Amino acid sequence: MIDRILEEVQNGMLTAAEAKEKLSTYENLGFVKIDHHRKNRQGFPEIVYGEGKSAEQILTIVQSLRARNDSVLVTRISLEKAVIVQKNCPEFEYNEIARTLAWTEEKPKTNGYIAIVCAGTSDLSVAEEAAVTAETLGVNVRRIYDVGVAGLHRLLDNIEEIQNADVSVCVAGMEGALPSVLGGLITNPIIAVPTSVGYGANFNGLSALLSMLNSCASGVSVVNIDNGFGAAYNAVLIHRLAHKGEK
Amino acid sequence: MIDRILEEVQNGMLTAAEAKEKLSTYENLGFVKIDHHRKNRQGFPEIVYGEGKSAEQILTIVQSLRARNDSVLVTRISLEKAVIVQKNCPEFEYNEIARTLAWTEEKPKTNGYIAIVCAGTSDLSVAEEAAVTAETLGVNVRRIYDVGVAGLHRLLDNIEEIQNADVSVCVAGMEGALPSVLGGLITNPIIAVPTSVGYGANFNGLSALLSMLNSCASGVSVVNIDNGFGAAYNAVLIHRLAHKGEK
Amino acid sequence: MIDRILEEVQNGMLTAAEAKEKLSTYENLGFVKIDHHRKNRQGFPEIVYGEGKSAEQILTIVQSLRARNDSVLVTRISLEKAVIVQKNCPEFEYNEIARTLAWTEEKPKTNGYIAIVCAGTSDLSVAEEAAVTAETLGVNVRRIYDVGVAGLHRLLDNIEEIQNADVSVCVAGMEGALPSVLGGLITNPIIAVPTSVGYGANFNGLSALLSMLNSCASGVSVVNIDNGFGAAYNAVLIHRLAHKGEK
Amino acid sequence: MIDRILEEVQNGMLTAAEAKEKLSTYENLGFVKIDHHRKNRQGFPEIVYGEGKSAEQILTIVQSLRARNDSVLVTRISLEKAVIVQKNCPEFEYNEIARTLAWTEEKPKTNGYIAIVCAGTSDLSVAEEAAVTAETLGVNVRRIYDVGVAGLHRLLDNIEEIQNADVSVCVAGMEGALPSVLGGLITNPIIAVPTSVGYGANFNGLSALLSMLNSCASGVSVVNIDNGFGAAYNAVLIHRLAHKGEK
């Protein structure tokens, strides 16, 4: 990219000022620099991490993004803050389990889908964050919940639906064994998300995290504890690759 | 026990000296106090932990135990030391994988058995330590090896044999998911043994240990990393309970 | 099991649909899949983990289980939620120390019992969770509380009652030394439960957990920190084995 | 899959024995069960983890796999063992930096490639393990080495070649910052591999591992410390998805 810009400058196609703008085009709202070129560079608009931001800050950012994109996603936002934002942006939907606030005009462009697989009912919050993320970014999702390894038949019943997904997001807390078992049964990539669900020697998700990193099954990669958003974002990138030739 | 001894002393059935001996009857070899009453109290003779003891020390202890018991077991003993002991005690058998030196005249008194289930080929050493321990203490063993969760069909093929055991010892390294899966499939107790097999975020068995402690399956209890002996000892105690009425 | 079902299908004794149902028979309540065949497979109905579930969700699950089983147990449930459930299910009893909600029509079928041994008064909550679990699953319990190793005579006074149990659950916080001492005095299996009681270098139960895993006494296996339920469940499985021949 | 097999059994298309074989078809070599159906199920033959296996064991497994597949890969194998295997299998190539032994008749079927990006010269061993893995599984690789963040211009010079890959494997030790920086510059998925390179507060790769899990850039997922093989395997799965429509 630098090469190309330098060439264009030399060819007189770009002034130095224009070249500089190309490299750094974000809106400076004072407390935050919003990256509006992200959609160009990354293919998706900037996602807003709600924790630690006030409702007013979120509203400002959301309105700025809303004006320039087809979808906007806020993660880790409380009901209280969401209500304040919704007063000005009533088209945004709040998902209480996922703690997300989202608006999208993206329509899924492919029939492919991401499987969101989840071990227990306590992991729902993380699984839903993943599901909403993928949907907001314009990808179909199938939810396969409560299929932990202690009741193997529940998982085996749903294995074909998972196998037919382009990629799976696999959410599990406690001992985090589900991705290992799943990895032995299917052939597509798995993004594993450890959750902080558990107690005692779980150490806030450390147990599940280590399990997943040490998985004896191939095809499993891992994101941070409780990071449903990150897993879905990865899955969406892979999904896009899997359908890049389609129209 | 204290009550009974006190009574016997008062009744003149025991002198104070005899009473005292009842409470503390071990042979003092200088560097170690061998507990010869252990077989009475615990039902099994003292097991010798070979690590950190010289071949000569082990030989002295082994000969002392050999004279008073039906079986003798040394764990964590190197081939070099074992050879030295075997010169004097040729009836002892060395198991190179388990690193055990054992002699037994115990014959299994029941048809029941303990299942030793093991995830991968790298966990063999710990699994064999468990197997030899149980056999030396007079209990039948069935070895079900290399049935890790990444190839679930291998485990399912053997599930009936595991279910029919009184109790299972389940050995796994890396992410240690096997006990959780097994716990959902069978109904008898499982003693889980994490192994230090793995690398990186395995942290010398910590990953498998935490997995097993956090197992979402009921009926699973855990012993120390690589402690095949301890798991088998527990299993033998449970096996004895399961057959206590038999003759 | 798979073998047998396959055979029955081939013999025309089962249709494929029936075969499939045999492998996966749970009730899908939307947010959770209740496993009603668990009692058949495992011998005990599914236990409900109350933490993170709403009173309404617990009520729905409890009513579903109540209709098909002889006993129902909810663990880690707050008084507030319990009161709501009890309005519809007044036959359920709430134990404030154990934080359990239970109903059972099971009567102990044997004279055998499980000893629940507890080091200090602060460990009572975990010990009671274990006691209620065993009682709800139809097994007699003897409570031997406040017998920590710093006052050894308290433990020695009760040693015969503990020895006569089929199996002991041994609950201790702080340095968690009780199972090691007990393991040297009795000959039946001990399920050790570390508790998070303590402060400073206790690190929320890590100290007691490591102590128990490293116990120099044989016959001790360990469950997760504060997992009174899991320990009792293990003990009940062992108790069942010890009395399987009885009627 | 279970469904389909059950149906075929009922339709008389399969006998129970055939059905069972379908579910569990591996070769039992005694010390290990080789999974010959893996290529069917997973699309790639089983990879052999050399650590802890003797040269003889590796040779036996390699010959068994060689007879049935188009490529065979052994990872973490020392030069000494490799030489022994090569005597019988001279067509196998040993890579000393990667410590891999490989043979392949697979030809890359697409023009797409995986970028193997590596921070420092000390991470070469892990990067090469990744590169050899991908090449053995029939995928083109581009090596972009020694482009750590402390000399940012080295990375920027190569950014277009990385961006044009379907997927990148990003290897870094010490503080592991490279995936975060790369994630902000490209739009395809990144599989991050922390290495154990470093000293002191590196804690054998923990520092890089935590960095990568906490990456502020989206599109990054992580595998175990030093797991070059696992990262490449993931990348190959993604590459296959990206080219599934091609012929």
Place this chain on the structure above:
Amino acid sequence: MIDRILEEVQNGMLTAAEAKEKLSTYENLGFVKIDHHRKNRQGFPEIVYGEGKSAEQILTIVQSLRARNDSVLVTRISLEKAVIVQKNCPEFEYNEIARTLAWTEEKPKTNGYIAIVCAGTSDLSVAEEAAVTAETLGVNVRRIYDVGVAGLHRLLDNIEEIQNADVSVCVAGMEGALPSVLGGLITNPIIAVPTSVGYGANFNGLSALLSMLNSCASGVSVVNIDNGFGAAYNAVLIHRLAHKGEK
């Protein structure tokens, strides 16, 4: 210093009492010993750490320092306590983001400045603590905020301003990669401050702390997690050295 005092005592220039006072001159307020000679010894007055002190205690200390110095700084003080202190000391300014209460009559004596560089909006609180500390101690500050490595162009746009500072304070949470990248781009010293911003495998700042300690860039030293004050204090010491010849 001891040498000199001893000499002066011998020369009769000091009595023993005077000598002793020279070595230990602090005001004993009962609950705390305020060190009024600190300004002489260290060049700066004692800074008050507000956490764990009552508003009344802080007021007493602040008034005592106010009477003898040109600037007073209280860190980690809540709004509630600050309001109470301000009633008596209205000239003190409270900074809500930094949670500092400060008063200064110091005027910057040089044109040099410290750059406070900050990765994300969530790290603002720590960055502001650093900025207020430097300003209160009489040094100019330039704030360069929200320039995390995932949007590299934001950092590159500001690199010249950072390079021209005598020394930089570099604040980052999550993976803490910013100091490594910055260290490769500029030539003056960097004081890195990890923050506890993040979740999951961040472990309250451990991830960023380890990253910074393992930085592959030279010229980076590290202070405690969230210790904006300590970083700025170090930077002020370095700034003073850089301008010691000026008047």
Place this chain on the structure above:
Amino acid sequence: MIDRILEEVQNGMLTAAEAKEKLSTYENLGFVKIDHHRKNRQGFPEIVYGEGKSAEQILTIVQSLRARNDSVLVTRISLEKAVIVQKNCPEFEYNEIARTLAWTEEKPKTNGYIAIVCAGTSDLSVAEEAAVTAETLGVNVRRIYDVGVAGLHRLLDNIEEIQNADVSVCVAGMEGALPSVLGGLITNPIIAVPTSVGYGANFNGLSALLSMLNSCASGVSVVNIDNGFGAAYNAVLIHRLAHKGEK
């Protein structure tokens, strides 16, 4: 002791019942077994740990101890609970900083004293717990507070008073360097108490704990984080030894 009791039983000086009582004489209050022979065995009455006990439970225990001893000490008790106890036991004094409730009729029997040395004002709570403990057990105390190593002259000014103590309790948080410095300056034993005071990489007292355990000065031993009581108890035992010949 066992020997002597056994002899007395044989000599008819004791019945078995009396012998048994000698070994186990505690009052069973239901929820707790109070050890009234502790004063005989240990020289001091049982101390009550208030955390996790209700005001009512504490009152019951306190009244039982009050009736049989010259001093009673409750540690870690909140003001609310203390007020309730004081209604019935108005002679008890509550120390808000130490969070202790104490009553004593013990008068110091020696002129010797214990020095309670404390690094910073934030460590006062732990230091006071130590001071109250020693005083309640009848030993004089000298408080030397706020003498942390960053202002060395404060410590040096008080060094003679510390040296003249029989034994010192040395309380420090943050980096916990005080015992090492003190250990090089005095010749009597030091009981070091790490406190949880600090933030970030302090990890709740871990930093100070490790410092003290690794102290390069001899004569330092360590108790648990924040365990002012335990340190003082140790110091009182040593003080008693130092004055055992006195009357």
Place this chain on the structure above:
Amino acid sequence: MIDRILEEVQNGMLTAAEAKEKLSTYENLGFVKIDHHRKNRQGFPEIVYGEGKSAEQILTIVQSLRARNDSVLVTRISLEKAVIVQKNCPEFEYNEIARTLAWTEEKPKTNGYIAIVCAGTSDLSVAEEAAVTAETLGVNVRRIYDVGVAGLHRLLDNIEEIQNADVSVCVAGMEGALPSVLGGLITNPIIAVPTSVGYGANFNGLSALLSMLNSCASGVSVVNIDNGFGAAYNAVLIHRLAHKGEK
């Protein structure tokens, strides 16, 4: 001390040079500054830590100390180095288990003794380091070895001898439960030494260390893992206090 020296300087009793020498009187051997006034200040000569020093360096230091003291102790010295030192200092004795090299002309001045209590045979090395340290510093020692808590009767048999010591050093590895049990049985101070003996979840002595720090018994303080020397040094200080009035 500073006060007194300052006074003497003012009184003309000391010159400044003499005063300075009083504060810093050590021999500068180049690679190390030997502290010959330590015996005056601390009552015992400097002890030499052998690890990391060459035989030649040790010899130089030992000869310097030998000339000015009644006893010299080198800890953590290998047999090879000891042999070299002994060639020049044949009066020094090497203890292979303790890995100490010692010479003493000190005769025990009291009948009192220190009890060295040790849990298992594998802890002997640390226990012997403690024993040799105390003996070299002129204090009687009683060794009570192999009395771990798993065979409680061994400990009870020796309890009177331990109780009669002024102070005990209590050495234990694995779960480190011995000090807690001992602390409940005796009334004098206990210095607990965790050892690194164990495996798996022992984590090189962490398990025993945490146990001892969390001991529910009062009167226990702790030194570093494997620090037999430090424990004995503490015990010698306490012993000296206990006999300070004697002649």
Place this chain on the structure above:
Amino acid sequence: MIDRILEEVQNGMLTAAEAKEKLSTYENLGFVKIDHHRKNRQGFPEIVYGEGKSAEQILTIVQSLRARNDSVLVTRISLEKAVIVQKNCPEFEYNEIARTLAWTEEKPKTNGYIAIVCAGTSDLSVAEEAAVTAETLGVNVRRIYDVGVAGLHRLLDNIEEIQNADVSVCVAGMEGALPSVLGGLITNPIIAVPTSVGYGANFNGLSALLSMLNSCASGVSVVNIDNGFGAAYNAVLIHRLAHKGEK
């Protein structure tokens, strides 16, 4: 920098090719990209980290750097490798304690110096690495060794020499208390280096690292465990600032 280059391109002062070269001018030796512009950008040539590189690789790099700079430094290089390099580069000096290989034609340009302060004789290796680094980069050094806090008078004797340095590097293992004590005595910045010297609860330098990060003294910043080079590099940067006006 980017701005300026872009401008020059537009002005025709640079071609695109020249511009690109300006941004990335390193020599590609195949296995490593040597950064020859580093001296321009950073003021010092690239330093070679010897660990993990072969003697031949080091030789190649060294010769390339030797040709273009006034000084070359290799750290963490064994004697064996150094001897091989020295055969071709006899002007290089090997320091066995520091494990450095260095050559310099730089002469110190100022009278200022860096104080290298070191707690114990075992920390010498790290201290010497720091000293050689500073000297090779052309800065005077004063070595103040063996002044640990347990013998405070040794430190006080040298305090004036340390105070007069522009900046101090303070090296300490075990409890790492020296920087805290030093920080209270002097007024210039301190770069603290924890070392891995110690055993047991030292955890390979973790104890000293945490101590230094939690230092209660201001003016202390920290580098990685054993990173003598990094500390000296920081000190050299600060020294340069302190003398930037001088000629």
